[in-house]
Amino acid sequence: MHELEKKLRTKTAVVSVIGLGYVGLPLITEFARSGFRTVGFDVDESKVDRINRGESYITDVPADDLRALVKDRRLRATGDREALRAVDTISICVPTPLRKTKDPDISFVLKALDVVKSVLHPGMLIVLESTTYPGTTNELALPELESTGLKVGKDFCLAFSPERIDPGNKQFVTKTIPKVMGGVTPTCTQMAKLLYEAAVDKVIPVSSPRIAEMVKLLENTFRAVNIGLVNEMAIMCNKLGLDTWEIIEAAATKPFGFMKFTPGPGLGGECIPVDPHYLSWKLKMLNYTARFIELASEVNSHMPDFVVEKVAFALNNQKKCLNGSRILVLGVTYKKDVVDIRESPIIHVINLLRKHGACVEYHDPYIHELVVEHGQLTSQNSTANPTAAQLAAYDCVVIGTDHSSYDYKAIVENAQLIVDTRNATSVVRGLDVSHVVKL
Numbered sequence: 527m528h529e530l531e532k533k534l535r536t537k538t539a540v541v542s543v544i545g546l547g548y549v550g551l552p553l554i555t556e557f558a559r560s561g562f563r564t565v566g567f568d569v570d571e572s573k574v575d576r577i578n579r580g581e582s583y584i585t586d587v588p589a590d591d592l593r594a595l596v597k598d599r600r601l602r603a604t605g606d607r608e609a610l611r612a613v614d615t616i617s618i619c620v621p622t623p624l625r626k627t628k629d630p631d632i633s634f635v636l637k638a639l640d641v642v643k644s645v646l647h648p649g650m651l652i653v654l655e656s657t658t659y660p661g662t663t664n665e666l667a668l669p670e671l672e673s674t675g676l677k678v679g680k681d682f683c684l685a686f687s688p689e690r691i692d693p694g695n696k697q698f699v700t701k702t703i704p705k706v707m708g709g710v711t712p713t714c715t716q717m718a719k720l721l722y723e724a725a726v727d728k729v730i731p732v733s734s735p736r737i738a739e740m741v742k743l744l745e746n747t748f749r750a751v752n753i754g755l756v757n758e759m760a761i762m763c764n765k766l767g768l769d770t771w772e773i774i775e776a777a778a779t780k781p782f783g784f785m786k787f788t789p790g791p792g793l794g795g796e797c798i799p800v801d802p803h804y805l806s807w808k809l810k811m812l813n814y815t816a817r818f819i820e821l822a823s824e825v826n827s828h829m830p831d832f833v834v835e836k837v838a839f840a841l842n843n844q845k846k847c848l849n850g851s852r853i854l855v856l857g858v859t860y861k862k863d864v865v866d867i868r869e870s871p872i873i874h875v876i877n878l879l880r881k882h883g884a885c886v887e888y889h890d891p892y893i894h895e896l897v898v899e900h901g902q903l904t905s906q907n908s909t910a911n912p913t914a915a916q917l918a919a920y921d922c923v924v925i926g927t928d929h930s931s932y933d934y935k936a937i938v939e940n941a942q943l944i945v946d947t948r949n950a951t952s953v954v955r956g957l958d959v960s961h962v963v964k965l
């Protein structure tokens with residue numbers, strides 16, 4: 527491992543990343559920026575071509591930076607696994623979704639390991655970054671890689687480092703988010719730490735890959751459970767006729783022992799709705815039910831129904847019914863200001879509204895076409911904000927995602943009825959808001 531250590535210290539190591547998506551592209555960009563020569567591998571040819579043309583498809587990676595790195599030959603992408611034969615390190619950033627049964631789907635990790643196996647050579651460092659259940663690195667990746675005859679800690683290094691990126695977050699990015707690192711052996715941790723320390727501000731070594739895997743699951747289970755709690759709080763406040771948001775804001779003035787979470791139409795994105803199920807699946811093997819995870823999932827997945835109930839009641843108060851009403855949904859991405867609809871709960875809201883006979887249209891500055899149940903919707907003039915006349919033409923406007931680009935004053939002024947699932951209209955002062963219904 528002395529050779530690898532020398533290459534990492536002198537930045538002469540060739541660094542590679544498998545999977546160039548929301549996680550992998552920012553990561554490889556950071557490695558390249560730090561001075562390493564990098565090779566990105568992806569099975570998606572269009573991503574490979576775009577990177578090599580210097581085009582960024584991830585908002586958090588500025589196109590100018592990517593173009594400069596490609597031009598300087600610090601970064602290149604490939605779909606040819608042979609190109610990985612000459613690299614010294616591989617970080618694996620492929621998807622880890624759930625099957626329909628909510629069991630882990632680690633087929634992408636297995637395929638990536640297959641690629642790694644075919645190019646593994648002495649003096650190599652492999653780091654798994656995909657979120658997964660505790661034990662994946664030791665029980666799955668290690669035997670796969672050692673089946674080549676090479677020995678961990680002696681011939682090659684293997685570690686797990688959870689990815690904590692928060693797409694769209696300008697304050698905390700790949701470089702500034704501390705990186706937890708757990709190697710299979712102390713040498714593995716040391717080598718992985720050396721690599722990542724060159725590109726990110728802080729690396730936190732832990733005693734094993736299992737600990738590192740569990741750190742990520744604790745973080746995301748913490749979020750899922752607290753979001754579940756605050757969503758249930760919204761349901762309870764609704765029954766009690768209380769304003770959930772006023773209560774949350776007042777509670778958040780406590781300077782200790784309270785962390786503010788806000789209700790919404792449900793969980794979205796690639797991580798929070800998915801990751802806790804990796805943990806509960808693993809525990810099922812040990813005959814244990816992860817009750818908080820199951821309960822939070824039950825509450826969170828009920829939220830689209832709660833939103834639709836709210837819309838139905840609000841229309842009812844105006845002597846209208848869901849069936850036949852024209853509804854405009856503003857914002858469909860899973861959170862504000864991102865181009866990402868993965869697991870977005872707003873899609874469920876739209877499906878449910880349509881199921882009840884509502885005529886649903888949507889507007890989202892980031893998403894021009896949306897696949898829903900039994901069809902496809904096209905965004906209403908998505909580049910510009912809806913006009914006053916457009917807003918007034920619908921029986922109800924549902925604020926699904928609180929994009930910063932929306933003019934909430936114009937929405938409050940012109941819409942007949944608003945169901946605001948994000949409390950986005952709270953910024954509007956001095957206007958009549960009696961037609962605004964919040965969660």
Ligand SMILES: NC(=O)c1ccc[n+]([C@@H]2O[C@H](COP(=O)([O-])OP(=O)(O)OC[C@H]3O[C@@H](n4cnc5c(N)ncnc54)[C@H](O)[C@@H]3O)[C@@H](O)[C@H]2O)c1
Nearest residue numbers: 545546547548549568569570619620622637638656657689
């Ligand atoms: N997106 C996030 O905010 C986020 C945050 C933290 C952790 N994670 C975790 O990071 C991992 C990656 O997530 P992502 O959001 O970057 O996914 P993504 O879908 O954006 O990107 C994954 C990339 O891997 C490629 N790929 C799939 N199989 C491959 C293979 N066999 N070989 C090479 N490339 C392959 C895909 O083409 C795609 O470009 C997941 O485990 C996810 O849970 C994601």
